[in-house]
Amino acid sequence: xxxxxxxxxxxxxxxxxxxxxxxxxxxxxxxxxxxxxxxxxxxxxxxxxxxxxxxxxxxxxxxxxxxxxxxxxxxxxxxxxxxxxxxxxxxxxxxxxxxxxxxxxxxxxxxxxxxxxxxxxxxxxxxxxxxxxxxxxxxxxxxxxxxxxxxxxxxxxxxxxxxxxxxxxxxxxxxxxxxxxxxxxxxxxxxxxxxxxxxxxxxxxxxxxxxxxxxxxxxxxxxxxxxxxxxxxxxxxxxxxxxxxxxxxxxxxxxxxxxxxxxxxxxxxxxxxxxxxxxxxxxxxxxxxxxxxxxxxxxxxxxxxxxxxxxxxxxxxxxxxxxxxxxxxxxxxxxxxxxxxxxxxxxxxxxxxxxxxxxxxxxxxxxxxxxxxxxx
Numbered sequence: 001x002x003x004x005x006x007x008x009x010x011x012x013x014x015x016x017x018x019x020x021x022x023x024x025x026x027x028x029x030x031x032x033x034x035x036x037x038x039x040x041x042x043x044x045x046x047x048x049x050x051x052x053x054x055x056x057x058x059x060x061x062x063x064x065x066x067x068x069x070x071x072x073x074x075x076x077x078x079x080x081x082x083x084x085x086x087x088x089x090x091x092x093x094x095x096x097x098x099x100x101x102x103x104x105x106x107x108x109x110x111x112x113x114x115x116x117x118x119x120x121x122x123x124x125x126x127x128x129x130x131x132x133x134x135x136x137x138x139x140x141x142x143x144x145x146x147x148x149x150x151x152x153x154x155x156x157x158x159x160x161x162x163x164x165x166x167x168x169x170x171x172x173x174x175x176x177x178x179x180x181x182x183x184x185x186x187x188x189x190x191x192x193x194x195x196x197x198x199x200x201x202x203x204x205x206x207x208x209x210x211x212x213x214x215x216x217x218x219x220x221x222x223x224x225x226x227x228x229x230x231x232x233x234x235x236x237x238x239x240x241x242x243x244x245x246x247x248x249x250x251x252x253x254x255x256x257x258x259x260x261x262x263x264x265x266x267x268x269x270x271x272x273x274x275x276x277x278x279x280x281x282x283x284x285x286x287x288x289x290x291x292x293x294x295x296x297x298x299x300x301x302x303x304x305x306x307x308x309x310x311x312x313x314x315x316x317x318x319x320x321x322x323x324x325x326x327x328x329x330x331x332x333x334x335x336x337x338x339x340x341x342x343x344x345x346x347x348x349x350x351x352x353x354x355x356x357x358x359x360x361x362x363x364x365x366x367x368x369x370x371x372x373x374x375x376x
Contacts, residue, residue: 039076039077039141040137040141040142040143040144041075041076041077041079041135041136041137041141041143042075042076042143042144042147043073043074043075043076043131043147044074044075044076045073045074046071046072046073046074046129046149047070047071047072048069048071048151049149049151050149050150050151051149051150051151052151052152053151053152054152054153054154054155054158055069055121055151055152055153055154056069056153056154056158056159056160056271057069057120057121057122057123057153057154057157057158057159058119058120058121058157058158058159058160058252059159059160059161059162060159060160060161060162060250060251060252060272061162062162062163062164062165062246064246064249064250064251066119066120066159066251066252067115067116067119068099068101068115068116068117068118068119068120068121069116069120069121069153069160070113070114070115070116071091071113071114071127071129072111072112072113072114073089073111073112073114073129073131073147074110074111075110075111075112075135075137077110077137077138078108078109078110078137078138079105079109079110079112079135079136079137079138080109080136080137080138080140081105081109083134083135083136084103084105084112084131084135085103086101086102086103086114087132087134088103088131088132088134088135089103089112089114089129089130089131089132089135090114090129090130090132091114091116091127091128091129091130092127092128092130093122093125093126093127093128094125094126094127094128094150099116099118099121099127100116100117100118101114101115101116101117102114102115102117103115109138112131114129120157120159121153122153123153123154123155123156123157123158124152124153124154124155124156125152125153126150126151126152127150127151127152127153128148128149128150129148129149129150129151130146130147130148131143131146131147131148132146133145133146158254158271159252159254159271159272160270160271160294161250161270161271161272161294161295161296162294163294163320163321163323164243164246164247164296164323164325164341164343165242165243165246166239166240166243166341166359166361167235167236167238167239167242167243168232168235168236168239169236169237169239169240169243169359169361170359171190171191171236171375172190172191172192172193172236172359172361172375173188173189173190173191173192173212173359173360173373173374173375174188174190174192174193174359174360174361174366174373175192175193175194175236175237175240175359175360175361175362176193176194176197176360176361176362176363176364176365176366177194177195177196177197177237177362177363177364177365178194178197178201178364178365179194179197179201179202179203179365179366180192180194180201180202180203180204180365180366180367180368181203181365181366181367181368182203182204182205182208182367182368182369183352183368183369183370184205184208184370185205185207185208185370186204186208186368186369186370186371186372186373187208187210187371187372187373188204188208188209188210188212188372188373188374189210189211189212189372189373189374189375190211190212190359190373190374190375191212191213191214191215191375192204192209192212192213192214192215193214193215193216193232193233193236194216194217194233195217195230195233195234195236195237196217196234196237197217198216198217198218198220198221199214199216199217199218199219199220199221199226199228200220200221202214202216202221202222204222204368205222206222206223206224206225206226209222209225212375213225213226213227214226214227215227215228215229215232215233215236216228216229216233217230217233218230240343240361240363241363243343243361244325244343244345244361244363247296247298247323247325247343248298248325248327250272250296250298252272253271253272253273253274253298254271254272254273255271255272255273255274256273256274256275256276257274257275257276257277258273258275260277261275261277261278261279261280261301262279262280262282263279263280263281263285264280264281264282264283264284264285264306264309265283265284265285266285266286267285267286267287267288267314268285268286268287268288268295269288269289270287270289270290270293270294270295271295271296272296272298273295273296273297273298274298275297275298275299275300275301276300277300277301278299278300278301278302278303278304278328279297279299279301279302279303279304279326280303280304280305280306281303281304281305281306281309281311282306282309283306283309284309284310284311284312285309285310285311285312286311286312286313286314287311287312287313287314287317287322287339287340288314288315288317289314289315289316289317290315290316290317291316291317291318292321293315293316293317293321294321294322294323295317295321295322295323295340296323296325297322297323297324297325297326298325299324299325299326299327299328300327300328301326301327301328302326302328302329302330302331303324303326303328303329303330303331303342303344304330304331304333305331305332305333305336305338306333306336307333307334307335307336307351308333308334308335308336309333309336309337310336310337311337311338311339311340312339313339318376319339319340319341319357319358319376320341320358320376322339322340322341322358323340323341323343324340324341324342324343325343326342326343326344326345326346327345327346328345328346329344329346329347329348329349330342330344330346330347330348330349330362331349331351332348332349332350332351332354332356333351333354334351334352334353334354335352335353335354336351336354336355337354337355337356337357338350338354338355338356338357338358339356339357339358340357340358341358341359341361342356342358342359342360342361342362343361344360344361344362344363344364345363345364346362346363346364347362347364347365347366347367348360348362348365348366348367349366349367350366350367350368350369350371350373351369352369352370352371353369353370353371354369354371355371355372355373355374356371356372356373356374357374357376358373358374358375358376359375359376360373
């Protein structure tokens with residue numbers, strides 16, 4: 001009892017009347033009180049977080065469906081899904097206008113998602129999300145007080161992106177269909193595979209595999225780190241191709257032909273970028289955004305990074321959430337530092353001494369020259 005009350009006290013937050021306001025990074029609420037053997041449920045985090053600004057007006061999901069940006073509430077315990085619905089979980093504009101939408105609980109009945117009916121929220125508009133006391137736990141205990149939080153959308157219509165689903169390809173640092181050449185020594189952290197080409201086309205040595213496994217379709221390739229698993233590789237290559245199609249098929253780009261294909265020196269915010277040409281990085285470029293921010297780059301031609309340049313991550317941005325879908329060849333220059341997941345239709349060439357914090361997923365070949373490749 002003492003520990004439960006102590007934990008509740010630590011969660012206590014300021015309220016307005018009978019409504020507890022959310023604070024960063026999610027939602028902090030007044031403590032629940034014990035009701036028999038059950039504790040009153042509450043909201044413990046939200047997305048967007050309270051007082052978030054520049055929230056995208058819409059989101060492009062992993063299955064390429066554009067909807068108004070969804071709002072989620074994570075509860076402190078299992079909830080009764082019949083009581084968490086569009087009546088008990090609402091989103092309104094600050095002028096009081098209701099936002100039509102649907103509410104769905106996750107399989108664990110701990111997270112509720114409100115998805116607007118419209119394809120986009122209004123730009124430069126403040127919204128308030130509220131979960132009322134009609135929401136009950138799986139044990140039938142109602143929330144003690146309603147919980148609300150606010151957020152403001154971007155000043156212009158802006159479609160946010162969800163990560164490209166990689167499936168089983170996500171386990172690989174390097175995955176190709178026609179093989180890997182290498183100038184010794186390289187350092188690979190993550191699994192390596194090639195299919196349908198035989199293992200003989202993987203020219204790495206086991207000493208270069210710092211963490212991970214080399215997967216082959218047959219009894220060829222480096223030993224003793226080689227594992228024969230053609231089924232896994234067939235699935236992974238299929239997932240790699242599906243991921244490429246998914247990234248290429250994303251709609252409503254936020255930026256088209258930015259910099260005429262030259263992104264050197266630019267700071268790139270999260271979003272969907274589309275070029276009808278190739279892209280060059282002649283000087284270092286920066287991806288600036290939070291830990292959950294997503295960048296998708298659709299490149300109709302080659303991607304070329306100059307020698308000794310860097311792709312810089314800023315503000316908590318993560319390499320695993322930057323997807324470079326390229327129709328042409330990829331070249332990472334000598335001693336350059338690259339960040340992100342490359343989904344290449346053709347060859348990925350990593351030049352001498354360059355490093356990549358990401359994944360090299362090629363539908364043809366990958367060439368290495370004394371490189372460091374680390375799966376994020």
